[in-house]
Amino acid sequence: MHPERLxxxxxxxxxxxxxxxxxxxxDEGAAEDATQETFLRVWRRLDRVPDAREALYWIYxxxxxxxxxxxxxxxxxxxxxxKLPEVAExxxxxxxxxxxxxxxxxxxxxxxxxxxxxxxLYHVDGFEQDEVASVVGISRRTxxxxxxxxRESAQKLMRRNxx
Amino acid sequence: MSNQPHLTALxxxxxxxxxxxxxxxxxxxxxxxxxxxxxARRAExxxxxxxxxxxxxxxxxxGLAPKPRPGWRWGLGLGLALPLAxxxxxxxxxxxxxxxxxxxxxxxxVPGTIGIKGPATVGVFARRQRPxxxxxxxxxxxxxxxxxxxxxxxxxxxxxxxxIASVDGAGQANVxxxxxxxxxxxxxxxxxxSVPGSIVLDEAPGPERIFVIHSEKPIPAEAVRAALGxxxxxxxxxxxxxxxxxLAGTVQSTLLFEKEEGR
Numbered sequence: 154m155h156p157e158r159l160x161x162x163x164x165x166x167x168x169x170x171x172x173x174x175x176x177x178x179x180d181e182g183a184a185e186d187a188t189q190e191t192f193l194r195v196w197r198r199l200d201r202v203p204d205a206r207e208a209l210y211w212i213y214x215x216x217x218x219x220x221x222x223x224x225x226x227x228x229x230x231x232x233x234x235x236k237l238p239e240v241a242e243x244x245x246x247x248x249x250x251x252x253x254x255x256x257x258x259x260x261x262x263x264x265x266x267x268x269x270x271x272x273x274l275y276h277v278d279g280f281e282q283d284e285v286a287s288v289v290g291i292s293r294r295t296x297x298x299x300x301x302x303x304r305e306s307a308q309k310l311m312r313r314n315x316x
Numbered sequence: 317m318s319n320q321p322h323l324t325a326l327x328x329x330x331x332x333x334x335x336x337x338x339x340x341x342x343x344x345x346x347x348x349x350x351x352x353x354x355x356a357r358r359a360e361x362x363x364x365x366x367x368x369x370x371x372x373x374x375x376x377x378x379g380l381a382p383k384p385r386p387g388w389r390w391g392l393g394l395g396l397a398l399p400l401a402x403x404x405x406x407x408x409x410x411x412x413x414x415x416x417x418x419x420x421x422x423x424x425x426v427p428g429t430i431g432i433k434g435p436a437t438v439g440v441f442a443r444r445q446r447p448x449x450x451x452x453x454x455x456x457x458x459x460x461x462x463x464x465x466x467x468x469x470x471x472x473x474x475x476x477x478x479x480i481a482s483v484d485g486a487g488q489a490n491v492x493x494x495x496x497x498x499x500x501x502x503x504x505x506x507x508x509x510s511v512p513g514s515i516v517l518d519e520a521p522g523p524e525r526i527f528v529i530h531s532e533k534p535i536p537a538e539a540v541r542a543a544l545g546x547x548x549x550x551x552x553x554x555x556x557x558x559x560x561x562x563l564a565g566t567v568q569s570t571l572l573f574e575k576e577e578g579r
Binding site: 156159160163164165166167168169171172173175176181184185188189190192193194195196197198201204205206209210211213215219278279280284 | 321322323324325326328329330332333335360361364365367368369372373376377380462463486488490496516517518519520
């Protein structure tokens with residue numbers, strides 16, 4: 154690929170990647186690093202995909218995985234463990250979305266790795282289940298199962314926090 | 317919790333990319349006007365986009381190219397590169413079968429065979445992030461992950477030109493060294509070559525086969541890409557099984573690895 158094409162791709166998709174990384178990491182410098190890492194992982198594919206929607210799906214998948222891993226590593230390095238906020242209305246149907254993004258973030262950071270991306274896309278990004286399936290590359294049935302598992306894990310975490 | 321549909325990240329990003337239809341933009345605007353949650357998210361998203369365009373992009377675009385980058389990425393300068401090269405030499409002497417190599421003498425099917433002083437061998441090292449940060453020697457068939465960074469150390473063949481390229485499971489051919497080069501690059505034919513910088517693996521899963529192509533004269537990168545393209549068109553099975561490109565007058569070594577998603 155010609156360097157100018159690479160620059161064009163970065164100019165086009167960089168804002169979306171950066172905005173996502175900022176949302177996930179809540180840190181300007183970390184988001185900047187994550188943006189470059191994500192872009193270096195996806196640029197070849199960005200040049201080949203036929204439309205922006207598919208490119209963004211790929212970006213969401215890669216950037217979310219990367220940033221959630223960063224968050225996990227950050228938590229592993231941190232000594233104090235933040236307490237979960239108390240949310241009385243947290244119990245609900247598996248399909249119910251968590252409105253409070255800070256709560257969603259706290260919960261997602263603490264559940265199994267295979268649940269995190271699905272939970273983030275659904276509860277934070279607001280994707281529908283079939284869209285989550287497209288982004289992650291899994292079946293809708295698996296999305297439903299993982300959301301149910303996430304809900305169960307989240308409720309355990311909140312009960313533990315409430316004690 | 318609520319079931320009320322909100323704007324998604326996709327809605328916001330399609331607008332930023334200029335890929336949302338006028339009707340779509342109108343729906344987004346209408347929803348933002350009526351929904352304070354989405355209005356706030358849209359405003360935050362817009363701030364991040366502006367920050368990227370105004371600050372991050374200008375500062376980072378120059379250093380972004382996924383070319384073999386200087387040692388800062390690995391913290392590798394001469395201090396580590398030289399010991400690496402020494403390790404490769406030791407490995408090659410102690411464990412002749414331990415270095416990934418392809419010897420031209422075993423490939424008589426290639427026309428224009430040339431004589432060389434020694435077998436073409438390549439040592440490939442990966443700096444991995446998972447499960448922990450470590451540098452490993454990559455062996456044929458190893459599994460690597462997106463984000464792993466590869467370095468190459470080439471043994472002397474007596475041939476003055478080299479080109480490193482690969483084809484991945486998607487059939488994508490890439491020339492890594494010289495990055496964006498039009499042809500092979502001149503190297504010391506009698507010395508071990510520690511290729512500067514590293515290659516960072518992207519997310520495309522599946523097999524990727526790397527070829528190190530030595531030659532007496534420069535080989536056009538386009539010819540290599542064409543050969544790799546044909547190989548890639550055969551699919552993953554062909555990439556895994558074919559260990560030589562039909563390029564006359566070359567000595568080649570090759571390495572296959574399987575790329576896994578995530579890191």
